[in-house]
Amino acid sequence: QVQLVQSGGGWVKPGGSLRLSCAASGVTLSDYYMSWIRQAPGKGLEWVSYIRSAGTTTYYADSVEGRFTISRDNAKNSLHLQMNSLRVEDTAVYYCANFEHWGQGTLVTVSS
Amino acid sequence: DIQMTQSPSSLSASVGDRVTITCRASQDIRSDLDWFQQKPGKAPKRLIFGASSLQSGVPSRFSGSGSGTDFTLTISSLQPEDFATYYCLQYSGYLWTFGQGTKVEIK
Numbered sequence: 001q002v003q004l005v006q007s008g009g010g011w012v013k014p015g016g017s018l019r020l021s022c023a024a025s026g027v028t029l030s031d032y033y034m035s036w037i038r039q040a041p042g043k044g045l046e047w048v049s050y051i052r053s054a055g056t057t058t059y060y061a062d063s064v065e066g067r068f069t070i071s072r073d074n075a076k077n078s079l080h081l082q083m084n085s086l087r088v089e090d091t092a093v094y095y096c097a098n099f100e101h102w103g104q105g106t107l108v109t110v111s112s
Numbered sequence: 113d114i115q116m117t118q119s120p121s122s123l124s125a126s127v128g129d130r131v132t133i134t135c136r137a138s139q140d141i142r143s144d145l146d147w148f149q150q151k152p153g154k155a156p157k158r159l160i161f162g163a164s165s166l167q168s169g170v171p172s173r174f175s176g177s178g179s180g181t182d183f184t185l186t187i188s189s190l191q192p193e194d195f196a197t198y199y200c201l202q203y204s205g206y207l208w209t210f211g212q213g214t215k216v217e218i219k
Contacts, residue, residue: 035208037156044213045148045156045199059206062113095155099146099201100167102155 002026002101009094009106016086016110022079022096022103030074035099036081038092038108048094049081064090086110114138116202118211124219131187133198133214140180141204147176147185148199156199160185190216 004027008020020036022029035050049060049070058070069082079096091110096103115138125131135145143163148156158167160176163183173188187194195218200211 037210044197045150045201045210047201047208047210050208059208061207097155099148099158099161102157105155 004096004101004103006094006096006103006106009108011109011111012086013112014086014088014110017082017084018086018108020081020083020094020096020106020108024077024079027098027101029072029077029079029098032098034070034072034079035097036068036070036079037095037097038090039095039105040089040092043092046092051079083108113207114141114202114205114209116200116209116211118200118214120214121212122215122217124217125190126219127190127192129190129219131190131194131216133185133200133216135178135183135185135200135202135211137181137183137202137204141202143179144202144204145176145178145183146201146203147174148201149194149196150199151196159198187216 003025005023033050036048038046038048051058051070067085071080088110093105093107095105117136145163147160150156159170159174164176175186177184197213197215199213
C-alpha cells in the first residue's frame, strides 16, 4: 500500500522559513516526477514545483521561484520543500504528490 | 506559460444526469492532461491521465477526451458521491498549471 506522509508546516511570520517533508512507503520516489501543490483557503489548486525522476532537475511556479527549493533524499525515500522569505499569500495547505498518490496535506500559515 | 481555462466554474445537476466539464489550453499540449476530483477537506484524487486513460479503480462512468487544446471530462450518469470539485492539470513543457476548478452541486 502506497503512503505519502507529510510533516512540517505550521505558523510563521512573514519573511520566515519552513521546511516541509514527505515520507514515502510502498513506492520509490526516485522513480517518479514528484511535485508540491498548494491550495489557499477556499481557493483552487496551484502547482508549486516538481523534481524529475532522473537526476535533480527542478522547476518552480513563478510565484515561488527563488524562494522555495524542492529536493529529494533517495536514501530516506523522502521529498522536501524548503520555503524561505515566506509571504502572507503563501498561506495554504501544501500537498506532495506524484499525482497518482497524494500526501494528506499540511497547513502553512504566514501571518504576523 | 500555458494557461488553462476551465468551464463552467460551477454547475447544478441531478443524480443520473450526464455532466460535461471542459478545459482549454492556451497552446497545444498534446495529451498531457489529467483530471482530478476533490472533496472538501480531502486531497485530490486522479480520475483520468493522459487525457483519456481511466485511473485504476475509478468508475467507468468517468471518461476523458480531447487532445491539442480542447479537453472534456464526462460523467455519464451522475451519482451522489460525485458531487465535488473537479480540476484539470496540464503538464506539457516545463511549468505545469491547473484549471480553476468546477464545483458540481446538487440541483
